[in-house]
Structure formats: structure tokens, C-alpha cells
Amino acid sequence: MTAVISSLSDKQRAVMALWTEVNASLSAYHKLITSFGTAELAWYAKLDAWRQLGIHHTHLARHEQPEQTQASIDKIQQALIEGRYGLLFSDQPDYPVQLSQIYDPPPLLFYRGNKARLHQAQVAIVGSRTPTAHAQKITFDIAQYLAQAGYIVTSGLAMGVDKRAHLGALAQADAEYQGRTIGVMGTGIEVNYPNHHDKLFAQIIEQGGCIISELLPHTLPHKHTFPRRNRLVAGLSLATIVTEATIQSGSLITARLTSEQGKQVFAIPSHIDNSNAEGCHYLIREGATLIYHPQQVLDDVNSQLDYDNNSYRPAEQTVSTNHKPSHSIQSSNTAEIALATASQPIPSNIKSPRSAIVVPEHLTLVYKQLDWHGQDLDALIIATKLATPQLIGQLMELELLGIISVQGGRYLRV
DSSP states (O other): OOOOOOOOOHHHHHHHHHHHHTTTOHHHHHHHHHHHSSHHHHHHSOHHHHHHTTOOHHHHHHHTOHHHHHHHHHHHHHHHHHTSOEEEETTSTTSOHHHHTSSSOOSEEEEEEOGGGGGSOEEEEEOOSSOOHHHHHHHHHHHHHHHHTTOEEEEOOOTTHHHHHHHHHHOOSSGGGTTOEEEEOSSOTTOOSSGGGHHHHHHHHHTTOEEEESSOTTOOOOTTHHHHHHHHHHHHOSEEEEOSOOTTOTHHHHHHHHHHTTOEEEEOOOOTTOGGGHHHHHHHHTTOEEOSSHHHHHHHHHTTOOOSSGGGSOSOOOSOTTOOOOSSOOOTTSOEEEOSSOEEEOOTTSOOTTTTOOOOGGGHHHHHHOOSSOEEHHHHHHHHOOOHHHHHHHHHHHHHTTSEEEETTEEEEO
16 A cells, blocks of 8 residues: 655655656756756756756746745655655665666656555556447456456556556456556546546555556646656556557557557457547557457567566466467357457456446346347347336346446447
8 A cells, every 4th residue: 555654855855846846847857867967966056057958937937936846845745644645766666667767767656556566567558538339348358357367457547448447457356366457647646537537546546556647746637748648658568458549549659659668569450440440450550469369468478577576477377378269169158358350268267357246136137138239129128038118127227237328229238
């Protein structure tokens, strides 16, 4: 859980002061450190010295008011003492070594939850904020599969694919496998965005996951903060999976950053007329690895895990890395991931993606007939053999429970 810090050292206060005065600007911070050598020397430097470096005038204005900077640091230290969040500096052993290896590592990270997750093997899953129902299911299933295999699923806490990735990683009936997810924020650590994701944030922390941000605690969302977040998602992870994305999706930024960091990008194919998947098709054309089963990701990523430090290996390898996906169809009791181009079997020790959902017994018959593509009422009447009024009543109950939805007259799981 989040550690309680009694006080910041003088060196840490200087880093925090510099980060505050440049308003978390990476370019300005690194320019100052490069020029002066240390945060302490940079912070105590005269205003003219900053001005000669071409530092932005808004940073200069904050540098002229050190008492306000001190007050901001005091507020952060009080929050640390109260345990509202934790703080990692880049020179500390708890700082994730993966981030120290990227081009522009943040000098510090605010976090909530279990910081140990930052040192475990991670795979990023990213994609559209408005995914199709099919892509939502794929994302959820892949995330659950990876978490069950011992990996941490890292994503950006956005709507759509990001949320499904976090939920899939959290959907473990066995407490041993819960909390295997990291959310990277595009806001300050005390600004939950989107607002209606409060429950998701709380669930990640309560189950043993972690949420991080490099931005100052009260930083609001802005179009420039999300690409910054994406580089951390890519930097923390061994590889990135894009499950569905338009050609303009920010997920392609994450994919590009992953590639630039020398890591593998995976993409899920879809129908050629699915405009919501044009980004994935573009990535595949540009050299991303096409996958139709998460075991293919494990086969490739596991081969990269040759670190001496065991923390970079999946904690529990319950899915055999020697298992090759078969093209046979498993029984209906086996959890299957319905990927875009083929149905591949999942080992029996992988829990059903909806195992955390409790469906009332009298609604089980109807719920089992539903999938993530959607069924119309006539098809459900034939399949369930229920009278129309009874069937409609049960569908309404399922919808009120929040586990199915209606789209275009078709009923589907959510």
C-alpha cells in the first residue's frame, strides 16, 4: 500500500521545488539540471541565470516567488504524511528502472496503491476510447489471460479499451491473482479523470494494483498531458498490445513510442470495413505483430525475460509458455477468447472473464444465451423457449444489474 513519508530531504525538496516552478515541464527541468548539475544549484540560481537559458517566462515568474514554491511543497509533504499518496524520486531504489532507461524519464512519480507492481513484468494494452462491443470483450479477455499468467497489465485509465484492460486484469476469482494492473494518469494524482472512473480507481487500489502520475497533484486534464502519459505506459512495459484503434487514436502514439524504445508492438486485426480498427491495420502494415491469441504475446515476451532480477519475471507462470494454440474448438465450459480471425482454446486453469459476476439463478438461462456481438429478441425466444413477456422481464432485470445492454435492438453482454 501507499507508504507514509515523514519528511522530504533537502535534496528531495529541491527536486520538488524545481519540478513545481517549471510546472512539470520535462524540457525545462532537464535543461536546468544539465546546466547547473543538481536540482539544488538550479533552484538557488539567480533569475538572470534562468533567463539566459531561455526558460519560459511563466517558469521565471514562479522562480521569483520562492515562498509560494515552499508553500506548495509543504502541502505535498503534508499529503505524504497523511498517506494520501506516495512519492518516488528517480535516484531511489524503488523507482522503476524501466523508466530510467527511456529518453526523458520523469524525476519523480506520485503513486497510490502497491508500488511493488512497478517492478513486475508488464504488458501494456491500449486502444480506442469508443471500442466496439467485440473489441471490449477481446480486451477484457486478453487482460485477464495475461494477469492469470503472472503479468501486470498497464494502461492509461481512459474510457473504452483502457478501462476494459484494467477490469480484465482485476477480474480474478482467486485473490492471489488480483490487482495485477497499473494505471498511468494523464492528470495529477489527486484528479480522477474521467470523473465517473472513481470506482475503477478505488478498485485498482483496493485489490493491490497501482496508479501513478508524474504531474503535480492537482494538474487538470489537457491535450498535452495524455501523450506524456503514453510514453510512461510504453516505458514501463515489455510490449504494447493495441486491440482496436482508429487511425487518429492516441494509442498509435503509445505504439510508436514502444517501437522507438526497441520493444514489440502487437495489434489485433478486424474486418477491413471496421473504421474503428484502421489504426490496428496501419500498425500491422508498418510492422506490428498480428496476433489472434494472447498466448502468442506470452511466447514472444517470455523470451525477452532474461533479467537476473526475478522481479522482472511474472510472479506465477500458470500458463505454460510451451503451449501452442490449437485450432480445435473447446467445450462450452472452457473460457474462450473470441478474437477477430479465429477462436482459440484457453487452458482450463484460466478463469472465465466474467467469473467475478454473480448472475441470479433464475436469470442464468437467458444470460448464457447472450454474447458480446448481440442477439435480437426473436433469436432469444427461440433459444430460451420462454414466453415473450417473461423473457423481456428477465432481460430488463439483467440490464438493471448492469451486466447487459441493448444496442440497436440487440441484447449483449457488457
